[in-house]
Amino acid sequence: MQKDVGENIYVLVIMCTGGIALLVISFVILFIRNQNKLLQQRESLHQVAMDHQKNLLHAVIHSQEEERKRIGQDLHDEVGGSLSNLRMLINRLDNSDVAENDVPQAGFYKQLIDKIIENVRNISHNLSPPGLELFGFSEALEEMKDVISKGHDSLISITNHAAMSTDTLPKHVALALIRVLQELVTNTLKHSGANYIGISLFMKNNLLSIHYTDNGIGYNMDDKKSKKGMGMQNIESRLMLINARYSVKTRAGEGFSMFIYLDPQKAIGPN
Amino acid sequence: MPSAKFIFVGLIVPVSVLIPISFAVFKYKHADRALLLIFYYLLLDGLINLLAAFLAGRKINNLPLLHIFTILEFLLLSFFYIKILKEALIRKIIRFLMVIFPLICIINFTFFQSIFRFNTYTRPLEVLVVMAYSLAYFAQINEADNEKRWSSNPLNWINTGVLLYFSGALFVYSFSNLTVAYIVSPKYFLLNLLIWNIHAALLLAMYLLFSWGFYICRKT
Numbered sequence: 001m002q003k004d005v006g007e008n009i010y011v012l013v014i015m016c017t018g019g020i021a022l023l024v025i026s027f028v029i030l031f032i033r034n035q036n037k038l039l040q041q042r043e044s045l046h047q048v049a050m051d052h053q054k055n056l057l058h059a060v061i062h063s064q065e066e067e068r069k070r071i072g073q074d075l076h077d078e079v080g081g082s083l084s085n086l087r088m089l090i091n092r093l094d095n096s097d098v099a100e101n102d103v104p105q106a107g108f109y110k111q112l113i114d115k116i117i118e119n120v121r122n123i124s125h126n127l128s129p130p131g132l133e134l135f136g137f138s139e140a141l142e143e144m145k146d147v148i149s150k151g152h153d154s155l156i157s158i159t160n161h162a163a164m165s166t167d168t169l170p171k172h173v174a175l176a177l178i179r180v181l182q183e184l185v186t187n188t189l190k191h192s193g194a195n196y197i198g199i200s201l202f203m204k205n206n207l208l209s210i211h212y213t214d215n216g217i218g219y220n221m222d223d224k225k226s227k228k229g230m231g232m233q234n235i236e237s238r239l240m241l242i243n244a245r246y247s248v249k250t251r252a253g254e255g256f257s258m259f260i261y262l263d264p265q266k267a268i269g270p271n
Numbered sequence: 272m273p274s275a276k277f278i279f280v281g282l283i284v285p286v287s288v289l290i291p292i293s294f295a296v297f298k299y300k301h302a303d304r305a306l307l308l309i310f311y312y313l314l315l316d317g318l319i320n321l322l323a324a325f326l327a328g329r330k331i332n333n334l335p336l337l338h339i340f341t342i343l344e345f346l347l348l349s350f351f352y353i354k355i356l357k358e359a360l361i362r363k364i365i366r367f368l369m370v371i372f373p374l375i376c377i378i379n380f381t382f383f384q385s386i387f388r389f390n391t392y393t394r395p396l397e398v399l400v401v402m403a404y405s406l407a408y409f410a411q412i413n414e415a416d417n418e419k420r421w422s423s424n425p426l427n428w429i430n431t432g433v434l435l436y437f438s439g440a441l442f443v444y445s446f447s448n449l450t451v452a453y454i455v456s457p458k459y460f461l462l463n464l465l466i467w468n469i470h471a472a473l474l475l476a477m478y479l480l481f482s483w484g485f486y487i488c489r490k491t
Contacts, residue, residue, distance in 0.1 A: 009462060013442070017469050020438050028431050031409060035421040042416075 056240070059233035066230075071123060078119040086112050129178055136167035137174040141199075144178065148185055155195065156185070161202040162209075165264050169208075173262070176238045177210065183238075184212050184258065187231045192216020192256060208264055213257040218250040276464060284471040284478075285320040288313055291478050294485035301488050305354040309429055309481060312347045315340070335386045337394070342373045345397050348433070352404040355426055361407055368400060389447040398441045405434040425484035432480030439473040442466070 089109070125147075132140035138160050149155045160166065166174070181199060188194050194216030201210050239246055244262040295302065295310040302310065319340045326333035349369045353362050376393045380386045384393075408430045412421070421427055443466050450463040 010465060013446075013462065013466055013469070017439050017442050017466075017473075020442070021435065021473070024435050024438050028434070031413070032421045035412070035417060039417060039420060 056233055056237040059230050060237055062230055063234050071127065074119070074123050074126075079116055079123070082112060082116045082119065086116070129175075132171070132174055132178060137169055137177070138163045138166060140174070140178050141181070144182060144185075148189075156197040156199070159198075159200040161200070163201075165203060165208055166201060169264060173242045173264075176242045177260075177262075180235050180238050180260070181210075181212065183231050183235050187229075188214045188216055188256070192218065194255070204261075206263065206265075208262045210260040210262075211257065212260070213255065215255045218252055218254050218256050220252045221248070221250060280464070280467045280471045281324070284475050285317075285324065287475055287478050288317040288320065291481040291485060292317065294482045298485050298488050302485070305351055305426065306429075306485065306488060308347055308351040308354065309484075312344065312351070313478075313481065315343055315347065332387045334388060338376065338380050338386055338390050341390060341394055341397055342376050345369075345372050345401070348401050348404065352408065355430075356404070356407055356411060358407075358411065365404070372397065372400070389444065389451065391445060391448050394444040394447075395441055398437045398444060401437045402434060402441075405430050405437070409434075423487065425488040428480050428484035428487070432477040432484070435480070436473045436477035440470060443470040443473075 086109070089112075125143075129140045129143060141158055141160065145156050145158055166177075169177070185197060188197055192214055194214035196215045198213045199210065201208065203209070235246075239260065242262065243266050244260055246258060246260045248256070248258050250256040292310070292313050295306070295313065298306075299310075319336055323333040323336050326336070346369060349365050353365050356362060356365070372393075375396070376390070379390060379393045384390055408426075412427065446466065450459055450466060
């Protein structure tokens with residue numbers, strides 16, 4: 001009996017200690033692998049966030065450049081063109097060779113100068129909506145509507161049930177919202193072929209809610225090809241800066257709609 | 272000089288404590304308080320081994336050393352884990368154990384187990400508590416948001432060494448009296464040799480893990 005036990009006990013001791021060692025070693029290895037995996041996940045999440053930030057920054061810079069280009073073009077084509085036109089006409093005044101009746105009437109000059117004044121005003125209004133400074137958000141919104149619809153009142157309809165709180169928004173927040181709506185309208189007019197745009201503002205659970213909708217062609221959100229364009233990235237970065245949240249609902253052929261939620265109390269930022 | 276049968280147990284492994292000690296001396300400036308405690312632990316290990324070999328050479332029973340060593344080792348490792356564990360409750364428990372455990376040891380060798388035999392009650396108890404410390408440190412690492420890789424922290428390696436050695440040593444110490452009692456029979460002599468060889472291998476593994484821990488330690 002004791003002999004049998006004696007023969008087996010080596011194996012038993014080796015198996016016991018070996019088993020424990022195996023347990024410890026595999027525990028440690030699994031632990032390390034798990035830790036490394038967590039670390040990797042954290043790093044890749046960080047990378048994604050960084051990339052996203054970079055894209056947003058890129059969009060901001062790009063749109064700034066676009067804006068400069070547009071202003072330059074406007075100045076050159078409209079103001080510059082009209083001024084050189086005027087200059088040429090005035091040259092003819094000095095030129096005695098030109099027959100008396102070829103010289104345009106004073107009324108024509110006035111007209112030309114008025115046109116230049118209007119052009120300059122349009123350009124500067126584009127740069128910063130003057131209504132916002134003077135009369136507040138709702139007026140600026142109305143002004144935007146007038147500029148966009150240019151007489152076709154059926155194109156865009158705005159209902160503002162939250163004028164009380166929109167007009168007390170900090171200036172930079174109001175400006176950001178106007179810019180976002182402008183960008184949305186631009187997108188609609190450029191891409192969607194819509195003939196109706198609806199913007200409604202209302203308060204819901206103490207949140208300022210803005211609902212933007214059009215009846216255009218929309219797009220498929222899952223489609224990898226229709227990645228977020230510059231316009232959408234611009235919208236996102238502006239909304240992020242004023243701590244607003246948003247959600248987009250669109251499908252190919254079914255129009256586009258976007259909800260923006262903003263807590264007026266929490267809309268912080270510069271200024 | 273130990274015979275060939277004991278060369279691993281009696282010479283190679285006890286001398287190999289010099290490996291982590293020399294790494295620690297080399298990195299002494301970079302080591303923080305916790306690592307210094309491990310350094311002192313290694314010095315204690317080496318010193319006790321030296322004394323044990325000296326007494327054995329003079330045919331004097333060296334087991335009383337083990338009883339003292341158990342208490343000192345427990346206190347040093349408890350200090351080490353108080354330094355690296357952050358949870359207030361755990362630290363409180365460790366402080367409590369640092370008072371209780373030496374008392375248990377003293378009670379054990381005065382009333383229950385002779386100081387000239389292996390302390391097979393207190394030694395495995397110590398081993399279990401140290402294993403719990405080590406696992407608590409693993410749990411702490413698991414909960415923390417680690418910015419660095421696991422392998423870049425010297426404490427992780429040292430803690431792994433502690434867990435590996437102490438979990439293996441649990442068996443060795445539990446059965447140490449049993450196998451020594453029958454040592455006159457050649458079968459049990461071989462068994463005794465086997466388990467002490469296993470113990471020595473685990474100790475060597477711990478020393479090597481400690482060495483690596485000291486090797487990668489940098490001033491933070």
